[in-house]
Amino acid sequence: MPPRLIAHLDMDAFYASVELLRYPDLAGEPVVIGGGRRHAPEPLPGGGFRYARLRDYAGRGVVTTASYAARAFGVHSAMGMMKAAQLAPQAVLLPTDFERYREFSRRFKAAAAAIAPRIEDRGIDEIYLDLSGLPGTAGDGGRAVAQALKAAVFEATGLRCSIGVAPNKLLAKICSDLDKPDGLTLLAADEIPTRIWPLPARKINGIGPKASERLAGFGIHRIGELAAADPAWLVETFGRSYGAWLHEAAHGRDERPVVTHSEPVSISRETTFERDLHAVRDRATLSALFTELCVKLAGDLQRKGYVARNVAIKLRFDDFRIVSRAVTLPAHTADAAEIRRAAGQCLKRVDLSRRLRLLGVRAAALLPAAEAARRAAALPPRGETLPLFDARAPAGGAESAEEAPLFEASAD
DNA sequence: TCTGGGGTCCTAGGACCC
């Protein structure tokens, strides 16, 4: 098998950059995106806008994105806004506008797809591209195609991105981060020891805060140190699956394909309250919020064309403990009342003596609504006996049904 | 001034079946 050529394309400070297109006078300023709608810029009579400042923020939000100027103050994604306000009180605060980001996301992905159609979606601001065998990649390891991608993305959106090109997704992802913003990094397999091994282990996608902390406890800080660790010891220490993967990842080995299509596994809605709520004292408020979440979730399912057979709730208590309860339904649904009923059943199984910080509802075991309708239509009318080999049987069901008597006879 | 909202995947254990 010839080596693959995989690119990872990552938009630079995506939300903040989209906002800077709309408010160009903020270019170069520390800007933080996050929080609710209340701090939208006010148009001034003479033109321009009056912006909210981070120091004026009060609430429980976190930073969604910080402009590079704001990052210089130590502000970063997922940081509590109140903490960010201490670091950069003068930073401009803008509300998130997901509709707009989704539109720019569609645009940059379409522009990239016109050049390299084998694309894997990795959320709103990232994609993997399989450049293997693409015209123009033969001579230069993909540099010209990557430059064309950057130009096309800028043409379509006015935004800059960073690209890593490598033999697999793992390495491409690491590389896209090496030269941000507006970066382009190519890596060949034989450069792993010199360019990848000196990096912190945390740079590997899949080594998070917990794993890197544990590794550090064993004196393993860099990818090269992880690569030098005994694989048997890694398996003993981190489990068969994760331990073996750590070893492979540290050596830059990754055979995962670029997946161009995937179905969602679950769809959910959750909300963090402005203040912690108590099941008894705030019963009416909680009940209304709970119903609202179910209605929104049902709307999401219907809009996206799915039905669900599993409904789960998620609670976060005031001490940040998270609890979840799930129930599997007799039949798929996208109906708000049915989801509300199932979620209510789940809620009854939780001790609600502590105050709640967050409430969420999730739909899982999804089926495309069209497929559910097809199956329903294939069923005989009510009251009629089912044929032995029914359309509802799972794939291969008829075969296993024929073999079933044999298994029964040999069982026990 | 602690710590959002939307996801995926993995593990472990129990129920139930053969």
Place this chain on the structure above:
DNA sequence: TCTGGGGTCCTAGGACCC
């Protein structure tokens, strides 16, 4: 009375990612 082993489905929790 104790002893099996495999398989599937399901739940709960946790790590991780954007």
